Amino acid sequence: MEDQLGKALASTLNEQQMKSLLHLNEYSQLGPLLNLAKERPSLILGLVENYSRAAEEPVLDYVPDIYTRIFLFGRLQDSLRRHELSFVPSMKVFALFMVAPVDVLRSRLDNLERNAREKNMAEVQEFIEQCRTAVTVILEFVSAEARQVGGFSEDNVHLLQSMDLCKKRDVRICSISRMENPEAVTIFPNAIHSPNLLSMMDTFWGTETADRLSELIRDPSFLKSPQNMLSLNRQLSWWYQSGRIAFKPLRKTDTDSLTIQFYWLKRSKLEPSQLFKYDMSIWDVMETADIANNEDFRRGIIRWGRPHCDSYSGLGMDTGHVHRLCERFEIGPPKFDILQLSSDLLRVAAICGATKPTCLADEVNGDYHDHYGGYDDGDDHYDNGWRDDGCYDDGDDHYDEDCRDDGCYNGQVDGGYDNDGMESQPDMYCDENYALLRHWGEEVGGEEVEGEEVEGQEDMEEDGFE
Template sequence: MEQAVEKLGAEGVDKILAAAMADPKAMFRFASDISPPAEPVQDYITEVDARRALFDEFRAICQPYYMDAPNATILALFMVAPLSEIRTLLQTIRETRLQPARHFAASVPTAILNEPGTPAPSDSVTRGQFSHQVKERDGHICVFSGMSDPAAAHIFPFATSKNRNFAYLNEMLAYFWDSKTSFTWRRMFESPAITQSAKNGISMSHQIHFWFDNARFALKPLRETPEGVVVQWHWLKRSILKPLVYVHPDHDILLQAGVTDHGQNWGDNLAHRKSGVTIRTGQTFLLRAEKPEDMPSWDLLEMQWNLLRIAAISGAADVTDDYYYDYTEPDERGYDQTVAAKQRAILAEHQ
């Protein structure tokens, strides 16, 4: 008990006491709710130094062709994609004198959100058979918060699968992932029978659904068990970069991208369970299904974990379609000043 009070702090205890006086049942719900189990949290990005060295090597290769390349999207890919595949790509470029194409970076990360120019699906579409199957499987509650009246969230976004323009995404997978993985993922998201089935859905509260669609958090698939798929919640760090901004070598690009944060936690603890218990990075959840064919797809979850991190690092989640089309100078694609200001404030507090 003493440890719990110390962790909450005086202000937190006061808030709980005030809530208990206003609603005695709230205190009971809070006390009786057992937080989801947490498991060790691995580094946000593994082998950062090796990845940065490979990115710098790619930058050097680009110089004769594009003075300002590469951009934030390529940086994000180098931070997330398998190191073995990045090394193979660079070796191929060196041996074949392949001109490093700028289309590596076009607008690939937004494929996991919405393809540019694709309108959001209407309510009449999202609340159809897919929505019914997902909510029915999950007992009509958010699997993370326990709240009722959830939304049926697509692991692979509906707007993208509806548009069925996978050129950028397929190209990215071919360059940065091995053939077996890219083929497996493509087989999943190119099939409407899968993307519009319960395999591609998770019941989430409307607020959590919004954060998921905007790459504020991602789900790391840990293992498959007889009971279901175990996923780990990760708040994603905010980046001041935007997908097409040029990444300059004299800047602290890893800090700007949210890869390094001088010891700060990943993101903000914004989500809560029905009782008020906070959902934090590292907590695990079991995605269940009575029928094996309704189980959320491991492959789509794995793909989501990779591409949402790319979207967060490159800043793709924070831009609109206009960003890709309505500009006259590259500098107009610039940094996210709001996020940059918050980042400076955090650093100032901890110096």
């Protein structure tokens, strides 16, 4: 009987798989792995699923067309100085020139130089004011206040119900890590001042893009809908809202799904309000922003941020990995354009140094370690327990094994969000109102929301997922 089983198994495996099987057995790993497959099948299923779908696609440079952008920013500085215009761009304007479409930047500079030559000072001042407005928008976009829930108003009740619909659509698992019991995270802050944003989009991304986004950004119902939300586990939620990671939409499919690409952003040492003075070297500024400026650097992934954590041993969470967001229960996936906007603005914020910890006191005090590594996310207990890529020291790019910086997990186990334990949560999770709303929302869970019944976890398990 054992010989028959062995032959049957051998016939289904290739040579490399057989070697791996024997290796596991030799080091006493095969038995525990088989026991784990029996006792925790969902964990093994998550590993296999993540491995099979964690394909990489080509990764664009962190700053594409970098030399063209350097030239265009130099044109801006030269025009301001030559025409004696009273404006010195900040690092936020520099970051916009590193991200916004090159053709739009070139067009705006052509207009600025023509208006300055022709003494059309009203148009010149309009451009300068739009640059100043853009500075405000970037800070507002990454601020905690823009994402906070503000009390028991009807709008925030709708927001809470939409969060449940988002998690229902994503079958109550994180869209990236596949961990259970995720949080619904807003992609675009619902409290941002849209006229300022649209003015910035018109200036740096073009009128066509601004007009297309206007319909979404000006619609409060959309901003508080599942189409403006992602299901992320607690760790990824914190990183996303802190500007550590971004999701770039790649394409839509005929089946109403959306393919996105995972990116780690860099941690610039620039200060957003710092002025880019004329005597500064752009190469020094780029180095401070951690933008590679040497053509000998490998393109693509090497220029993106350094990974800070793993998911089921790192599957699906490297820069370039792709994931699919699907429509389920007639609840559509996030909007392509709003994900693209978020991806661009997060990169701008990261370059200029605006992506500071959302709960700075927690980072200083070390109270946010439960966002990293080991935690209880539903029924499965994942305890990675590793030291975040060597404990990156943001001060001098030095690895210190004794430090407890980002991701150094102290053995805490997070049992989820408690009503009196919100102080270490990102953005709106820092808000006491959210804790109260979430507690109150348990009573709303079975009510109908815009024709959709908010079902419980039992329904999710019954329906299954794609």
